[in-house]
Amino acid sequence: MELLQNGHKNLVSIKPSELPLLNGAALTLLNSLSETHEYYGNIDPSRVFVTKVKRIIVKVGTAVVTRSDGRLALGRIGALCEQLKELSSQGYEVILVTSGAVGLGRQRLRYRKLANSSFSDLQKPQGELDGKACAAVGQSSLMALYDTMFSQLDVTSSQLLVNDGFFRDSGFRKQLSDTVNSLLDLRVIPIFNENDAVSTRKAPYEDSSGIFWDNDSLAGLLALELKADLLVLLSDVEGLYSGPPSDPNSKLIHTYVKEKHQGEITFGDKSRLGRGGMTAKVNAAVCAAHAGIPVIITSGYATNNIIRVLQGERIGTVFHKDAHLWTNIKEMSAREMAVAAREGSRQLQILKSEDRRKILLAIADALEKNESMIRHENEADVADAVVAGYEKSLISRLTLKQEKISSLAKSVRLLADMEEPIGQILKRTELVDKLILEKTSCPLGVLLVIFESRPDALVQIAALAIRSGNGLLLKGGKEARRSNAILHKVITSVMPDTVGDKLIGLVTSRDEIPDLLKLDDVIDLVVPRGSNKLVSQIKESTKIPVLGHADGICHVYVDKSANFDMAKQIVRDAKTDYPAACNAMETLLIHKDLSNNGGLNELVLELQREGVKMFGGPRASGLLNIAETNTFHHEYSSLACTVEIVEDVFAAIDHINQHGSAHTECIVTEDSEVAETFLSQVDSAAVFHNASTRFCDGARFGLGAEVGISTSRIHARGPVGVEGLLTNRWILRGSGHVVDGDQGIDYTYKELPLKA
Structure with missing residues (x-):
């Protein structure tokens, strides 16, 4: 049926x-x-x-x-x-x-x-109404x-x-x-x-x-x-x-x-x-x-x-x-999933580098082999999203077309061909004669990633976790539940028995999130990809370190010395290349001189020709006769943006630092001194000169993929790839050395070549 x-x-x-x-x-x-x-x-x-x-x-x-x-x-x-x-x-x-x-x-x-009832009736005690009459x-x-x-x-x-x-x-x-x-x-x-009304039974009904x-x-x-x-x-x-x-x-x-x-x-x-x-x-x-x-x-x-x-x-x-x-086929409990992911991570780290590489290549092949089934499940999610009346921006993020699946397979292969990240010696120091200290790279352990309705993120995050040797728990948006389920199945189906398919766990119910957030003894990092509200809720609910991916309130500032053809090209790309992306431009800031020489109108017309709806700040709305925005801190994720006029680069910097989300900002200018001022004083994870904000992406940065873009200031910032999912270990190699109150020890602290 x-x-x-x-x-x-x-x-x-x-x-x-x-x-x-x-x-x-x-x-x-x-x-x-x-x-x-x-x-x-x-x-x-x-x-x-x-x-x-x-x-x-x-x-x-x-x-x-x-x-x-x-x-x-x-x-x-x-x-x-x-x-x-x-x-x-x-x-x-x-x-x-x-x-x-x-x-x-x-x-x-x-x-x-x-x-x-009369007034006198209301003064009398009111009895309970007869239940049968009711x-x-x-x-x-x-x-x-x-x-x-x-x-x-x-x-x-x-x-x-x-x-x-x-x-x-x-x-x-x-x-x-x-x-x-x-x-x-x-x-x-x-x-x-x-x-x-005519029942003959009397309470208590249970008897x-x-x-x-x-x-x-x-x-x-x-x-x-x-x-x-x-x-x-x-x-x-x-x-x-x-x-x-x-x-x-x-x-x-x-x-x-x-x-x-x-x-x-x-x-x-x-x-x-x-x-x-x-x-x-x-x-x-x-x-x-x-x-x-x-x-x-x-x-x-x-x-x-x-x-x-x-x-x-x-x-x-x-x-x-x-x-x-x-009882034995129910979903694993939150702790069981996390413990299984940790055990899978340890088994993954035991493998040789080439064996870990082969897992990623197998995932890429499996994605292409199962493309038809993946798209079929995704189309069902998209159809439900359309019926439910979701915004076009969400449906755009949700959709997996053939070219996107091919791109995912390509990015997984790029990760496979990266230099081995685990166990790299980052620093070698001779503390004393024949006592060598090594600083090495190692996985964080178990990651919990709560991500939005982008099923392609599941593939990227899973590939990064495998490349960095981490166990992984994933909770995707409910709108992509079918897509996430089939992608998870495809990926885990190629896991070798030595690692097991529990390395990557898919959390299917949001009811389990509170339990997972309590597992600070098993889960090592939480990455919530979504709104500031989501990030704040997660931070308030857990002792586990949180790598916050906040709103993408990205700015482009066009300075008075900008090359105007370049400015139009960058502004158009930053807004229209993929409006739903977190690195798309949401606010356009324009130097006041451009409102006098026609530059402002040219930029606005360039965006309007692309179907972009404009909202203005107090200065721009009156000058351009457009609706005034009620907040500068708004992520449209669609063909819409805010435009405002500023006095100079310092006003642009102040505006961005006050209203932005510390994600990605761009200045378009031919004045190198103004550019360096902007690059050094804007307090965001990524700051660009004469380049579209759309370049802020793990794959475009050469990271292969990204687990998210972090606006945190501790551990990792900006697009977080394999390196951001690693931490350090210290390995000390001696020959029977003891401290003994440091008596007779001559510390040399001599820096050594990374390879002995």
């Missing part, structure tokens, strides 16, 4: 041998799965069963359909209906179980009671809303009110199944609710002897009776946590294993509005899963979680009768 959102047309067979740490039972399970399913690369191993889903029951709780004040959460209900309409149009059989009638009725009756009033309102919303989407819905006693009658159960099947054949969405006690257990019962393939329970939290979700020490449980988790979980408060809460959901999920119906508890606050569940994403908590077999 075709899955949602385009990307699932490209399915590749699952190979159990490619999944880590399988025990015998898990192998049996996955061998069975591989014979009957096709496995799309983005589907988590514990979610493969979604490829078989045809009939789905969705249960939405009171806390999702209503706000904290009891009013309906119209936005969430609208998003729910849109998802169910989408599923129905894709051929799924959709059944909805909804709560919310009592809460909605209570809110309406409170208002009605207030409207009908249910009767709320039910009609809730169903009227669903009917209206589904009608707007050209979907027909139907209401089925049931009590637990009905299910004791086998005739009723058969009639119910027949009715639902008929409705589903007609593409009608059945909406179930417990008929609280009732009935067949079901709330809408969660009703959903579980219906899943069994109606032979559903999947039950999704929507909650007001992401899933089942090990403790109250508000507790920062609680962790989301992705796969529930009864034998493991039943005694470990501490439940928080029950639902703030409904009867059930998480305890009721877990009880219903356990019962349904035991009967063979997979269940996923996830958040109903997100606008697309049901669709994401059916795409096989690892969200929420899954309950499955075979969950106990998955």
Whole structure:
């Protein structure tokens, strides 16, 4: 059956041998799965069963359909209906179980009671409203809303009110199944609710002897009776946590294993509005899963979680009768991934230089060999990004065309042919006679790189890590999840057994980032590639050193002595060659004299001919009659830029140092003294004279590739290549030397040739 959102047309067979740490039972399970399913690369191993889903029951709780004040959460209900309409149009059989009638009725009756009360009535103690009356009033309102919303989407819905006693009658159960099947054949969405208005049961519901006690257990019962393939329970939290979700020490449980988790979980408060809460959901999920119906508890606050569940994403908590077999095929924990990467790094360093070179050459070959599959996965990511309405700049960064893949393979080969960086002797000193101290290069250890929606960055970073002998953990943007998954698979598939495929780990969930940032005893450097906000958040969350790649607020200053043809060429290239790049020009500064001789207008027209939208500072906006910017610290990442007029080179320097991001700056001038002033006083990682800012790139600098461009001032600055991923070790070679209070030692500190 075709899955949602385009990307699932490209399915590749699952190979159990490619999944880590399988025990015998898990192998049996996955061998069975591989014979009957096709496995799309983005589907988590514990979610493969979604490829078989045809009939789905969705249960939405009171806390999702209503706000904290009891009013309906119209936005969430609208998003729910849109998802169910989408599923129905894709051929799924959709059944909805909804709560919310009592809460909605209570809110309406409170208002009605207030409207009908006299002043003296309001002075009296106000008793609790009758729950059955609330249910009767709320039910009609809730169903009227669903009917209206589904009608707007050209979907027909139907209401089925049931009590637990009905299910004791086998005739009723058969009639119910027949009715639902008929409705589903007609593409009608059945909406179930417990008929609280006439229910004979009394609280506490957990002690009732009935067949079901709330809408969660009703959903579980219906899943069994109606032979559903999947039950999704929507909650007001992401899933089942090990403790109250508000507790920062609680962790989301992705796969529930009864034998493991039943005694470990501490439940928080029950639902703030409904009867059930998480305890009721877990009880219903356990019962349904035991009967063979997979269940996923996830958040109903997100606008697309049901669709994401059916795409096989690892969200929420899954309950499955075979969950106990998955304990060894689950994703490694954050610590396990980091430790495995460190061990892989040490094994990589043991290899001869030529063997490390061969790994990189094999990666380059694999990229070219699998180009078609890589592009297919990438096209699915791009299609989803377009549907989601992402900006063109992000889609540009996301896209992997044939020429980009070829360029990546070429850059990997260039890295392979670089001089061996590990174990290089940087300095040799004779401390005393026959006591030789060597300063040598060595890997940092384990890198954690959190990068933006550029899948090509994954290849560059992985190649740099291998060349520098480092272990690596990668977390890419969610928009590139398919591209990242296939690229990671291609790269790790050529790793020799001596190193292992755990040298490079791909982190697939942002939930794991906080755990990784705590591992200062295993991870040696964090490189966040993104906004200043991201870098700041990472720095505040970890003790691990952070190599910050901040915003790319790059400037070009055109001085009064500039060669004007050269200036137009540089300005055009810096802005339009690749507007989404972090080294593209975002602010154009122009000497005031050029506003008098026509130079300013020529530069602006040159950019406007290329489709660049102009925003001005206080001086330029009035002179050019363009919109005034509200901040000089803005990275457009598109065909737009800010232009401002400055007094001279010193004003340009002050402007850049105040408003820039310390990334890359350029001066265009024929005055060498002015140029040297600019080059020496601008406090940025890269400063150019008469050259486009687009040259600030690891490959163009001859580094082969870059892990990022650092605006830090410690360890590495500017484009960070292999050298920036190395540190030093000191090796001392003696002949039985001892300190003994430095008595009788004659320190020579003689510099020696690097090669003995």
